[in-house]
Amino acid sequence: MTRASLDKQPHEVASMFDDVAANYDLTNDVLSLGQDRRWRREVAQAVGARPAERVLDLAAGTGTSSLPFTRTGAYVVPCDFSLGMLREGKKRHPWLPLTAGDATKLPFRDGSFDAVTISFGLRNVQDTDRALRELHRVTKPGGRVVICEFSHPTRAPFRTVYEEYLMRALPPVARAVSSNPDAYVYLAESIRSWPEQAELAGMLQKAGWSKVAWRNLSGGIVALHRGTKSQ
Structure with a gap:
């Protein structure tokens, strides 16, 4: 089984996600106690996709995250660099235009999309700044x-409890439900090393995005950042 290291070599991360593709959505549902469904609803609402708009759903995995956008009448391109995830997605959603692509060098022309979104994937990209520019x-x-x-999490007591869950409780749970529990050890470590909310907002601004803002979900376990490309 493959586990990526925190230097996030692309081939390691892709191989790790190949290993967990079949049970990935179910495992996330279990580990988040079902909260991932709510988080994805919040994403769909924030994107606000409209009929005939073009939406890029980056790090889309099996394409599950793309389904809410298709229901609005938007044209959605689910993109991921894990071929294992894309193959699993093609079995489940053969009509989706699943596309292989690296976040740091996207296979699309300038100005191709009305909206771009990435859920729980930016943390796994080796060069975050370059991905935001792309x-x-x-x-x-x-x-x-x-x-x-x-x-x-923004509240200190809750943050302590949450980090204890990440490092102590999550790996044993992952061993019970995942085909590659070591991948979820990487998950816990990568979350702890990820920038604070304000720092990510600054990275978005540095990449050229304007009107950058964020709001916390589930007490800061998840943050939803938004921005606009200037006219």
Whole structure:
């Protein structure tokens, strides 16, 4: 079984996600106590996809995260660099235009999308700044970005309890439900090393996004960042 290291070598991360593709959605549901469904509803609402808009769903995995956008009548491109995830997604949703692509060098022309979004995937990219610039590049002027990512609880007592869960409780639970529990040890470590909410907002601004804002979900376990590409 493969476990990625925190230097996030692309081949290691892709191979790790290949290993967990079959049970990935179910495992996330169990480990988040069902909260991942709520978080994804919040993403869909924040993106606000409209009929005939083009939406890029980056790090889409099996394509589950793309389904809410298709229901609005938008044209959605689910993109991921794990071929194992994409193969599993093609079995489940053969009609989706699942596309292989690296967040740091996206296979799309400038200004291709009205909205771009990535949920629980930016943390796994080796060069975050470059990925944010790429998302900016492929977005139309006036378009929007929505990033949903694990973050850091804002209240100190809750933060302590949460970090204890990540490092002590999550790995044993993962061993019970996942085909590659070591992947979820990496998950816990990568969450702890991820930037604070305000720091990620600054990275978005540095990449060219304007009107950057964020709000916390589940007490800061997850943060939803938004931005706009200037006209």
